[in-house]
Amino acid sequence: VQLVESGGGSVQAGGSLRLSCVASGYTYSSGCMAWFRRVPGKEREGVAGIVIRFGTRYYADSLQGRFTISRDSANNTMYLQMDNLIPEDTAMYYCALAASAPGTCGILTPDGWRQYNYWGQGTQVTVS
Numbered sequence: 285v286q287l288v289e290s291g292g293g294s295v296q297a298g299g300s301l302r303l304s305c306v307a308s309g310y311t312y313s314s315g316c317m318a319w320f321r322r323v324p325g326k327e328r329e330g331v332a333g334i335v336i337r338f339g340t341r342y343y344a345d346s347l348q349g350r351f352t353i354s355r356d357s358a359n360n361t362m363y364l365q366m367d368n369l370i371p372e373d374t375a376m377y378y379c380a381l382a383a384s385a386p387g388t389c390g391i392l393t394p395d396g397w398r399q400y401n402y403w404g405q406g407t408q409v410t411v412s
Contacts, residue, residue, distance in 0.1 A: 285307065285309040285310045286307070287403065288306050288379075288404055289303060289379045289404040289405065290303070290304050294410040294411075294412065295369055295410070295412075300369065301366045301409060302363060302365050302366070303363065303366070303377055303379075305362040305363075305364075306361050307379075310383075313336055314337055314385065315335075315381060315382050315383045316333050316334065316335055316336060316400075317336060317355060317381050317382075318330065318380050318381075318382070318390065319331040319332050319362075319377055320377070320380055320397050321375035321378065321409075322376050322378065327394070331344055331377070331391070332351055332352075332353035332364060333353065333390060334353050334355050335385050335389060336355070337385075342388045343391065344391055344392070350366065350367050350368045351365065351367070352367075353365075366409070373409060373411050374409060375408075376408050377406060377407050378404055378406045379404040380397065380400040381400060382399045382401055383401050386399035
């Protein structure tokens with residue numbers, strides 16, 4: 285399984301970015317796909333997750349509705365639309381896939397990222 289992220293970059297506060305994650309080599313219709321982010325010196329944080337089979341979505345409470353996760357199953361691509369970005373959103377963003385869907389896709393639990401089997405290389409988002 286390979287996950288490849290793209291779409292990161294530098295943006296001013298209030299701006300928008302759209303991250304993409306293309307998954308290859310995963311043929312199952314179960315599990316979760318999610319976005320996590322990490323700031324140096326801090327724990328990895330769940331951002332948003334989506335249940336592959338049902339499309340159920342979960343978001344970190346701190347986002348206050350600014351991000352939207354979606355998935356195009358035909359193209360095996362997951363997206364994260366990020367609007368009204370703030371400097372606190374600055375982080376490396378990672379795409380991840382869990383073959384077995386953890387509760388709330390692991391987004392709302394501190395160590396939920398441990399449930400994920402596959403990770404992308406990350407894409408940097410910088411908000412100034």
